[in-house]
Amino acid sequence: MASSSPYEPSSNLPLKPIPGSYGLPVIGALHDRHDYFYNQGRDQYFASRIEKYNSTVLKLNMPPGGFIAPDPKVIALLDGVSFPILFDNAKVEKKDVLDGTFMPSTDFFGGYRTCAFLDTTEPSHPLLKRFIFHILSSKHDTFISLFRTNISDHFTDLEKELAGKHHKASFNSSIGSITFNFLFKLITDKYPTETKIGDSGPTLVQTWLAAQLAPLATAGLPKFFNYIEDFLIRTFPIPAITVKSSYNKLYEGLHEAGTTVLDEAENMGISREEACHNLVFTLGFNAFGGLTNQFPILVKWVGLGGEELHKKLRDEIRTVVNEQGGVSFSSLDKMTLTKSTVYEALRIEPAVPYQYARARENLVVSSHDASFEIEKGQMIFGYQPFATKDPKIFENPEEFVAERFIGDGEKLLKHVFWSNGRETDEATPDNKICPAKNLVVLLCRLYLVEFFLKYDTFTFDFKPSVLGPTITIKSLTKASSTV
Template sequence: MLSFILLVILVVCFCLHKTKGILWGRNRKDDEPPIVPGHPIWGNGQQFNNDSIKFILGAQKKLGDIFSIRMLHYFMTVIADPHCFDAFSKERSFDFEPIQEQVNGNIFGFKIPEANRMRKFVGKTTRGSAVPRNLHAFSMLLEESYSTLEHESSFGEWNTVSLDRLANQTLFKTIFNSVFGEDKESTSFNYELFHKHLQVFHKYFSYLWIGLPHWMFPEATKAVEQLFNQPTPSEFMKSDCTSEYLKAAIEFLQSYNLSDKEIKCHNLVFLHINVNTFKIATWCLYQLMSHKAAMSSVRAEIENLVEANKEMQQSEDNVVTISAKEIENLETLDSLVMETFRMSSGVFMVRHNQEDTNFTVTSTGQTYRIRAGDKVMMYPPAIHKDPEIYENPEEFQYDRFIGKTFYKNGKALKTPVLPFGSICPGRRIALLQTKWYIVSMLYKFDLELLEGESCDFDTTYPGHEIVPATNDVQIRFRHRESSTKIQVTQQC
């Protein structure tokens, strides 16, 4: 209790210092969105922190589809109408670059020059023809992790392990090595150490993002220091195992004469983004083990695809290839992943409003003026839990999205689930990696939760793109016998 009181005092003092002692308030003008009442010092921060979804849905019901809230010393306009997604994404005054600068500066202490240009420059390594090529490379590394797992466990017998440990040994290892390459001799630069330190760092991510000083979170500061134990950018560029994305990013940043430390900061940003794939895939495994019907249906869909391709390809070496498009066409798997996103997403879609902007709410046609300098936000977790869109929104239904259309205010939603935000250049490859991980795990292993094991979503740390679990769970797995191997083709 004492530490919480001290934290509150420090936050208040910090905010008073930032604003030179002026308490924040605003006189709303007639053409501006309504303002949600809040505390005279920290505004709506405590209401949001206590239960962000309940707070946003409650404000929407009372004030309408657009309203303003205050977080400490800045105002934020919340666009709660899900039909506004396209208008929000395309509004030229709503700029993401200042938000990216805030995150990079407050958390990692560096700035990307011409971030929009860099996004386009490196985006070519995560889109188009690069997708199947990268997915194939990812699948080969994942297969290596399975071989190690098979060597370390008893074949055909049940092996007990924590879910986080199993996912770390397979998926996080693959993500880490696909980005950075594998240095088997390094004791400070390997997937296990980075997984450990990232878990600590992510707990405090949102507090650092809003600008609270690092010294308030010594555990996070120590973790970040350990995460800087990386090879130099020059060493990454010389390695044949470094990802295309990382090499393109390093090339771009070096052209602007950024220091090695600043480039290492960007490497951490990229790894932080990739951790979301690890989190959502781990939640998918948990939901599959928690719902036997889901496990049975998804596995049957996978096996049907393998058998169909086996008959068509008639491979002599018993290797069946599966394309990215075929993975995306697995509708039960897709529904499971979308439902898992719906339940676990914590992403903020935030922009900086560059100038006074008249924004029209799609559902009502009403226009409001949003002030220059304000933040503008869509909050997908509230949309995902809206009972007017989803029946029994707190209940996990693996087949919820199979052949379904969802409505709000009598109009069909174009994008009922918003994974990874609206401008993520690697969205498709991240979804494919998630799905291939599920496909390969279910094809190779039987997976079960141990009796009495369960976890929930930990909402005590707001701002995570994928909400972490309250606790790890113990599971058991065993290898499934099959004479057929599956592999991702490099073709589209």
């Protein structure tokens, strides 16, 4: 029986045992961990096992392992057909799996399991998510104007640095600062400089994030130090007390400035304390952490597109803005190439590459070629870049094609998964899709619009890292005419 779609498995695929190996106890996990971080690297770690076992669904170990995560065994889904089972809340559980096979101490979050760690069946999940939705909906009319105000400071920063003696500018540092300011103002109606946070917000967040996520990263040290690094950051977790002062400063700043939103939380039946700890997590981990990865990824791929893509983008953006009389939701929606470019960046390099869940029940998952049984309670892992670059779904999947999602290409959006769901699905209180999904897409479009209204083209360098590319701007060519 033929498949109804080239991207969907046949209904009568053969049922096969899941291939792969976890290796010997302790030794197998340690071996895989060193392959993942040091010997092969992330993509080759997965690709080599797909080749070895001739399957995109297989058994393997996922870091960190050790005392931090003594059970690193997962069923890995490494194609675009099997991956979406991770979004089916009736079949999988998302309790305490945000960071994978380990969970940082709740001491990092004021003693609370914040919304991101809650399963959809837990009563607090829909309540806390509605709280975030309320904040976003109440500020909807300010998104564009507030972002445009902040992004102008970013461009000023870049130009000042380029005019300095080194003739280069740190994109990541500048975008981090304006992103934090924008998000804090969006939530509280005040800038962080009006609170005890001052201008240290990005540093406070990065310090807090680094301590809790250290077991999932590597510093890129010379090979001689690999075993030392591995032992230090993946044997025992870094205690939350080491970053307590940074976290407390963020909490107190939000508590001081966020009176209105915390009042609303109380009206919804959420204590001010729990609401504020969730705000710190939403601001710091979800929003700031996500956007400060996503903006550099966007600039990297647009930059690699070169002057030809830059000309197409600026022509579309300036034409629409002139015709529409400004930048608005309506004008943004008419910029088809700009929209497609953002979706393509989200597809080719998702800012969050992993998804985890546990099977609620015995279930069957299908790849393109076969079906597999997963037992209740087993940890399921999905590597998003392999799913969104599945060659059986996307033509030339490793190539950045800015026009990919224009016209009939929009049908492929259901295979773009960056937000913990399909791009064609909406976030609700009862699912785990990012509540700010649409805002992220909007801000990425807005960034391109503001950039190409001001500049014709740019040159840059970048260095890859586990937290997204580090971008150095080398030149900005100002627009020859203004809109």
